[in-house]
Every structure is written in structure tokens, then in C-alpha cells.
Amino acid sequence: LFLCVCLCRLFIRGIGVKSSVSVCVCSAGSEAKRSKKTGEKAVKEPEAPVLYEDSPDKLSTPDGRAANLKITSWNVDGLRAWVKKSGLDWVREEDPDIICLQETKCSEKALPAEITDMPEYPHKYWAASDEKEGYSGVAMLCKTKPINVTFGIGKEEHDKEGRVITAEFPSYFLVTAYVPNAGRGLVRLEYRKGWDVDFRAYLTELDQRKPLILCGDLNVAHQELDLKNPKTNRKSPGFTPEERQGFSALLAAGFVDSFRHLYPERPGAFTFWTYMMNSRSKNVGWRLDYYVLSQALLQNLCDSKIRSKAMGSDHCPITLHMTL
Amino acid sequence: LFLCVCLCRLFIRGIGVKSSVSVCVCSAGSEAKRSKKTGEKAVKEPEAPVLYEDSPDKLSTPDGRAANLKITSWNVDGLRAWVKKSGLDWVREEDPDIICLQETKCSEKALPAEITDMPEYPHKYWAASDEKEGYSGVAMLCKTKPINVTFGIGKEEHDKEGRVITAEFPSYFLVTAYVPNAGRGLVRLEYRKGWDVDFRAYLTELDQRKPLILCGDLNVAHQELDLKNPKTNRKSPGFTPEERQGFSALLAAGFVDSFRHLYPERPGAFTFWTYMMNSRSKNVGWRLDYYVLSQALLQNLCDSKIRSKAMGSDHCPITLHMTL
DNA sequence: CGTTGAATG
DNA sequence: CATTGAACG
Numbered sequence: 001l002f003l004c005v006c007l008c009r010l011f012i013r014g015i016g017v018k019s020s021v022s023v024c025v026c027s028a029g030s031e032a033k034r035s036k037k038t039g040e041k042a043v044k045e046p047e048a049p050v051l052y053e054d055s056p057d058k059l060s061t062p063d064g065r066a067a068n069l070k071i072t073s074w075n076v077d078g079l080r081a082w083v084k085k086s087g088l089d090w091v092r093e094e095d096p097d098i099i100c101l102q103e104t105k106c107s108e109k110a111l112p113a114e115i116t117d118m119p120e121y122p123h124k125y126w127a128a129s130d131e132k133e134g135y136s137g138v139a140m141l142c143k144t145k146p147i148n149v150t151f152g153i154g155k156e157e158h159d160k161e162g163r164v165i166t167a168e169f170p171s172y173f174l175v176t177a178y179v180p181n182a183g184r185g186l187v188r189l190e191y192r193k194g195w196d197v198d199f200r201a202y203l204t205e206l207d208q209r210k211p212l213i214l215c216g217d218l219n220v221a222h223q224e225l226d227l228k229n230p231k232t233n234r235k236s237p238g239f240t241p242e243e244r245q246g247f248s249a250l251l252a253a254g255f256v257d258s259f260r261h262l263y264p265e266r267p268g269a270f271t272f273w274t275y276m277m278n279s280r281s282k283n284v285g286w287r288l289d290y291y292v293l294s295q296a297l298l299q300n301l302c303d304s305k306i307r308s309k310a311m312g313s314d315h316c317p318i319t320l321h322m323t324l
Numbered sequence: 325l326f327l328c329v330c331l332c333r334l335f336i337r338g339i340g341v342k343s344s345v346s347v348c349v350c351s352a353g354s355e356a357k358r359s360k361k362t363g364e365k366a367v368k369e370p371e372a373p374v375l376y377e378d379s380p381d382k383l384s385t386p387d388g389r390a391a392n393l394k395i396t397s398w399n400v401d402g403l404r405a406w407v408k409k410s411g412l413d414w415v416r417e418e419d420p421d422i423i424c425l426q427e428t429k430c431s432e433k434a435l436p437a438e439i440t441d442m443p444e445y446p447h448k449y450w451a452a453s454d455e456k457e458g459y460s461g462v463a464m465l466c467k468t469k470p471i472n473v474t475f476g477i478g479k480e481e482h483d484k485e486g487r488v489i490t491a492e493f494p495s496y497f498l499v500t501a502y503v504p505n506a507g508r509g510l511v512r513l514e515y516r517k518g519w520d521v522d523f524r525a526y527l528t529e530l531d532q533r534k535p536l537i538l539c540g541d542l543n544v545a546h547q548e549l550d551l552k553n554p555k556t557n558r559k560s561p562g563f564t565p566e567e568r569q570g571f572s573a574l575l576a577a578g579f580v581d582s583f584r585h586l587y588p589e590r591p592g593a594f595t596f597w598t599y600m601m602n603s604r605s606k607n608v609g610w611r612l613d614y615y616v617l618s619q620a621l622l623q624n625l626c627d628s629k630i631r632s633k634a635m636g637s638d639h640c641p642i643t644l645h646m647t648l
Numbered sequence: 649c650g651t652t653g654a655a656t657g
Numbered sequence: 658c659a660t661t662g663a664a665c666g
Binding site for chain 4: 405427458598603
């Protein structure tokens with residue numbers, strides 16, 4: 001086992017795979033202690049995985065107004081493969097008013113007819129990477145037509161990779177984003193830091209006009225509670241101090257992490273699991289996908305859900321219920 | 325239909341795909357005439373495909389000596405995928421004394437255990453491309469140990485792509501080759517012409533020491549009879565005048581195309597069908613794989629077979645029966 | 649581990 | 658149409 005762990009670490013070294021090693025560090029209460037005591041060797045034994053069950057959807061605000069807006073966000077990790085894996089069947093079942101997709105990896109002309117033809121969502125918006133085909137890309141599908149839709153964040157250097165779509169509705173902005181990954185070896189961490197600054201400025205500006213909902217793959221696990229193995233991932237993309245501080249700064253600018261607001265202590269609530277090492281079956285994951293709200297919208301928040309059972313990507317979808 | 329043909333041709337234009345257009349040009353006798361007469365429009369209709377059934381194996385020489393050497397050659401188009409598609413099951417069933425494989429696209433360290441462990445063939449020889457991983461590569465598996473085995477043809481410029489293995493046995497040489505494709509747009513035709521000259525010299529020299537059997541994907545259809553659509557492929561890699569003349573020159577140097585020697589008029593005898601356009605089901609193919617013999621070995625030839633039903637690659641295997 | 653396009657055939 | 662490694666995650 002020890003050898004195995006070492007080999008795993010060697011394999012992962014420097015490349016910053018998100019899920020880290022195969023030995024669970026997050027303990028499962030008394031389970032963990034017992035297994036430590038019974039372990040014959042000095043090496044750690046795998047502990048019982050903390051699986052996760054999301055609570056039932058709450059469909060009203062704290063003051064009792066019924067939910068009337070349902071949004072789903074999903075990093076699909078390649079829209080075409082995700083469609084083949086019946087991702088759209090799950091979406092039809094979930095039946096949200098708005099669907100936001102990230103990492104579509106698909107130019108508009110290559111979109112499968114299954115999604116371009118979907119009559120339930122007559123208003124569809126696509127953003128793709130200008131240069132690299134099959135890289136990045138986000139989409140937004142709406143049942144009702146937004147007042148206005150824009151692409152990018154208004155900064156040339158950030159707007160070539162199809163990472164942001166902003167839709168304006170009467171009472172709010174909806175922003176969906178696929179935040180740049182800091183990359184293996186953190187080769188793109190500097191760029192990411194600049195992105196975080198500029199993206200925060202963009203959101204702050206929007207927020208001054210109208211409250212906003214930000215959703216998508218923000219490519220950061222904010223706190224230790226937000227990933228299975230915080231100890232071993234301090235230098236992994238998505239959990240560097242810089243990226244975590246970037247998220248903290250966003251919250252400090254007047255926004256709220258809706259899930260953590262509602263469930264401040266809930267462990268094991270992840271939205272991403274690397275395909276490697278059976279991470280998902282062991283719930284060795286990260287919470288990288290969020291609904292971040294303008295503080296002004298907190299009163300309209302009903303629930304913020306993690307649909308961890310939905311398959312088709314290395315991320316699972318998340319769903320937001322609002323009264324607006 | 326005409327539009328479709330045009331689009332196909334446009335798609336294929338300049339890239340020299342071997343199988344050419346989807347309309348069969350090779351006629352099926354009276355069938356063809358009838359369909360032409362009944363055609364309402366001026367455009368050609370698809371004709372009934374000429375399918376191919378190989379004759380039963382003949383297991384003795386013309387003078388009645390029983391076959392005692394069975395060789396199988398197969399361009400596997402990626403050994404790892406071919407193994408997954410049960411190519412080895414077919415080989416075990418065929419049970420030849422020697423197996424020659426081309427386009428293995430696999431370095432020695434990446435070989436699947438299913439083939440490296442095969443106890444029926446204790447003597448295994450692998451050649452791979454030096455530079456490009458997953459490109460070219462040939463292999464030879466023998467039940468009995470050769471006297472000597474060499475790699476390449478003794479010319480630096482040709483010996484970097486793992487294209488030739490030569491095994492010396494008491495009474496003959498066995499050479500397996502994956503001849504360089506002239507490439508889309510014939511970008512490598514000049515190189516191929518040089519190869520043909522040097523390979524022929526290599527074989528001629530070998531032949532002076534001991535008679536030889538050459539097998540493999542020679543990447544040329546010699547005569548019009550050797551591919552479905554000769555008219556439309558005059559400029560396609562594998563059927564250019566230069567490549568065909570290269571093969572003619574080889575025969576003129578004292579060698580025999582064993583299949584065509586035995587079956588001089590047989591049509592539809594192909595060993596390759598592009599994966600595109602359902603070519604194989606329509607037998608729109610090419611004969612690119614050969615057993616070429618030193619003239620001295622003709623007296624030992626029992627049969628030269630095309631196993632066109634064996635699946636797992638875009639080529640089918642060919643089998644040679646000899647008395648040696 | 650799994651998606652994507654590129655090169656090759 | 659299908660295989661391969663490379664980039665990326």
C-alpha cells in the first residue's frame with residue numbers, strides 16, 4: 001500500500017491533479033480512530049469514505065415566498081461527449097428555467113442537433129475559444145428571453161477563450177463563468193490572479209447596476225471543508241492560497257457563497273471528482289462549482305443544491321432555487 | 325446522389341483516400357447494364373457490389389508435396405486496438421507457424437501482455453518507429469527460432485520507422501515489411517520512389533544468398549484488377565504509376581506475386597478497405613498486402629489466401645501455405 | 649481517466 | 658472512419 005501511495009504521489013507530483021492521493025485524509029469520526037488502532041503497519045490505512053447526500057430542495061424563501069426561478073449549472077467537460085452520455089436527459093428531468101454549461105469544448109458549428117434543436121429553451125447563447133478549438137467554452141439556455149446578453153468581461157486579454165456569458169433579466173444579472181485553471185505546475189497561476197482581479201471588478205461594476213447571480217466552475221475550493229484532501233493540495237491548482245484569497249476577496253466585495261451560506265458546516269459536499277483513481281466512488285472531490293449571489297439577493301434565496309448523482313462529466317450539476 | 329458524389333470527391337480531393345468515390349465503377353456484368361437502362365436520371369446509379377469469396381486452401385504443391393509451413397500476415401492498424409478487438413483470437417484459430425504484423429503503432433514497452441505472453445510463439449521480434457511514437461512498426465512471431473533476425477534494410481535513411489524485419493531460416497529468408505505510404509497529396513511519393521529502389525536492392529541481395537518470402541503491406545495495388553476503382557485513383561497514394569512501376573520492377577528482378585500467380589484473373593480480391601463510406605461492406609477495396617516469392621520458391625508454393633472475413637483492422641490477414 | 653483536435657492512413 | 662499521442666484538466 002505504501003509503495004502504491006508513493007507511486008501515486010510520484011505520478012501526480014508537479015502536475016497538480018486536483019484529487020490528490022488515494023488515501024483519504026478527511027476522517028469519518030470514530031471510524032477513523034478505530035481503523036488507525038487496528039492497523040498492523042505504521043502506514044495509514046484507507047478510511048471509510050465520507051459519502052454525500054444532498055438535502056431535499058427547499059422551495060421557499062426564509063420568509064415564505066415560493067420559489068419561481070430554477071437555474072442549473074454544469075461543467076460538462078466536453079458537450080458532445082456529455083450529450084452522448086445522456087446529459088440532456090438529466091437536464092430535461094431537472095427542467096430548470098435556465099441552464100448554464102461550462103467546458104463545452106465545442107464551436108457553434110459543431111454543436112449536436114440534440115441541443116441546438118431543444119424547443120424548451122428557445123434562447124440559446126454560446127461562447128467558444130477563439131483560438132484553440134475544443135478548449136473551454138460556456139453556454140446559456142433560457143426559457144424566457146433575457147433583456148440583453150453579453151460575452152466576456154470587457155477585457156481583451158480575458159475574452160478570447162469563451163469563459164463568460166452575462167444575461168440581463170428585469171431584476172438581476174445572471175453571469176455564468178468557467179474560470180481559468182491555474183494549470184499543472186501552476187503555470188497559469190499568475191494569469192489567474194490577474195483574472196480574479198479583473199473578474200471581481202467586472203462583477204462589482206455589474207452589481208452596482210443590478211444584483212447578480214454568478215454561477216459556474218470557479219475553479220477554486222474556498223476552504224478546507226470544500227475539498228477532501230486540503231492538506232496535500234496546498235500547491236495544487238484550485239487550492240493555492242492565491243486562488244482561495246481571490247474567492248475571499250470576491251465575497252468581501254459584497255457577494256455570498258449561497259451553498260456555504262445555507263450549509264456552513266456540511267462536509268463532503270463536492271461538485272468535482274477527478275476521473276482518476278475512482279475518486280468519485282470514494283467521494284474524493286472538490287467543490288469548484290458555485291452560485292455566488294449579490295448580498296441583496298440573499299432574501300430571495302430558497303436553496304442551493306448539489307446534484308451529485310447526475311453522471312456524464314467529472315463535475316456534477318448544481319441547481320439554484322430563487323424567488324424573483 | 326450526384327451532389328453526394330461531388331461532396332464526397334470534394335472531401336477526398338487532394339488527400340488521396342484510397343477507396344475513392346462511393347459509386348462503384350467496377351461492373352458486375354449484366355447487372356450493370358440493366359441498372360444503367362433502368363436509371364431514370366443521367367447520373368450513374370450504384371451498381372451491385374462484387375463481393376469476394378476466397379477459394380478453399382490448397383494444402384499441397386502442384387507436384388503433390390504436402391504443405392508444412394503456414395504464414396499469416398496482417399496489417400493490424402494499431403496493435404493495441406486490434407488486440408482489444410480480439411485479433412489474437414482469430415490468430416489462434418488460424419494457428420500459423422509464423423505471424424507477421426504491420427502498423428503495430430506500439431513501442432515495445434507498451435505491448436499488451438496478451439501478445440507478449442503468448443506461449444505458442446516463443447520467438448517474438450518487434451520493430452518500432454524511433455521518433456514518432458504510435459507510428460508504423462512491424463512484428464514477427466515464430467513458433468520455431470530463426471537462425472538470425474535483422475531489422476531494417478541496411479540504409480540509415482529508411483531504418484528509423486520500424487518497417488522491416490528479416491528472419492533467416494535454414495532454407496529461406498522471411499521478410500515482413502510495411503512499405504511507406506506516399507501520403508495525402510503524394511507528399512512522400514519522392515521518398516517512396518527512393519524506398520522502392522533501395523528495398524528492391526535489399527531483396528535482390530538477399531535473394532542471391534537464399535530464396536526469400538516477402539510479406540506485408542506493400543502499399544501498392546499493382547494492376548487495375550487489384551483495386552475496385554482504378555480509374556479514379558490514378559493519382560491516389562498506392563496506385564500512382566510510379567508505385568505500380570516499382571512493384572513491376574520488383575517482379576522483374578526475379579520475384580512473383582504469389583496470389584496473382586495462382587489466380588491471375590480473379591477480381592474483387594482485396595486486403596484493404598477504408599473505414600469510410602462503408603467500403604468494406606461494398607467490397608470497395610484494394611489489394612495492398614502480398615506474399616512475394618523468389619522465383620525459386622514457386623515450386624514450394626501451395627496456396628496464397630486472403631482472409632477477407634477476419635475483422636479487427638482496415639486490412640484483412642493473408643495466409644501463405646508452403647512446402648519447405 | 650477522459651475529452652478534445654492533429655497527424656496519419 | 659479509426660488509430661495514435663499531445664494538450665489539458
